[in-house]
Amino acid sequence: MKVVVDLSKCDLHGLCVEAAPEVFEIGDNGELHVLIETPSEGLRAKVNGAVKGCPTGAISIEE
């Protein structure tokens, strides 16, 4: 799976950082960073949680 973030939609709610800290962080520039673009299957549940919990629908998963 590949994690895709639409930065034009990201509103920095930061809920993805809480759901999957291995994959997402807010960088020093104040933008959301994807730390692992193709996370392992073991992280799927967490990434799914980040997708569902994003208030602006900015995160998606490409298989």
Next chain:
Amino acid sequence: MLRRIAIVGASLAGLRAAETLRDRGFDGELTLIGDEPHRPYDRPPLSKQVLQGTWEPEQTFFRKKDGYDALALDMRLGVRATSVDLRARRVTLADGTFADYDRLIIATGARVRTLPGVAPRAGLLVLRGLDDVIALRRELMEAPRVAIVGAGFIGLEVAASCRARGLHVTVIELLPVPLSPILGPTLGEMVAAMHRDNGVDLRTGVTVTDVFGESRVAGIALSDGSRIDADVVVVGIGVTPNTEWLERSGLTLDNGLVCNGSGEAAPHVYAAGDVARVANRWHGDSPRIEHWTNAVEQAVHAAENALAGSGASTSFSSVPYFWSDQYDRKIQFIGRARPHDEIVIVDGSLADRRLTALYRRGDRVVACLAVNQPRTLITYRKLLARGALWEAALSGTTAS
């Protein structure tokens, strides 16, 4: 045997529950019932982007029409559930049809309250759903003067959006300081000042005693004897949980559907979102919460527990979170404040309306508010989730 799951309520919580069930491998019959004719849509943009006119209503749909194929739902929209028989495990719908279930998830949400004793008429509107915002947008095209009753988050967001449209806006609020029970008086005052600086005529400590206009609103009378002329009146005075259809079910209703920490209202019956009162381990209480993130978290939790069964269910624990966008400010709040909590601004200032504030009760930090400081909030969310001590939270500030 778990073959059939019915979800009543096709908004955020209902949809997220359905998605979670499929994510977790449930491949049985899944019925999603909603009383609105629209497929599930997102509410937060209604009072902002859609009302301001920067989004069309369709942009709030969570999924395109063909986006539902993968979920394989028996989606029944535009029809209300009227009762549930817990023994027969059957939901009855207003059109006389049924949905039988092995597990039931209730996410029927809430509806807006209206002014008591005031008859409906043209120009007297509310904002809760997609049809409401479409009607309100249409009315505002020819309405230079808007009166908003209630300075809660909805009322204030509508006020900001109406100002963005260049309308003349008056807001009526019963409390002396808007939002003070939620944010505390100092920060409530800051929000009030922000609206006044943006041209809103904010009247606090008053109630509406009458609505003028026969077939169409012409204005409102206030308890201080004043009169406000208005072409449109928007009422935002809170919501009532949609539990009437459950009144003869045997489920416990008390300002919402009462659930245990597993999100269970009864064996095989779960609830999530605005309608539910789920015990939350984080603060040890079971309030009804009307926030977006709460609906998602409870829906995921309810769906997982519905699949796991009572023996393997987990208890709900979450730090509440909400946000509000007004003008160029994003207000974010995590945790739960009470009126007498001590409030300390740890970053930024009231004057700049860009700040982070912590709320203290005893030796704990219990809540955090951020205005245009999203990164700081993330730091405190972690601390709050851990139940951090006040001193640790303050030293966390200096560390960041």
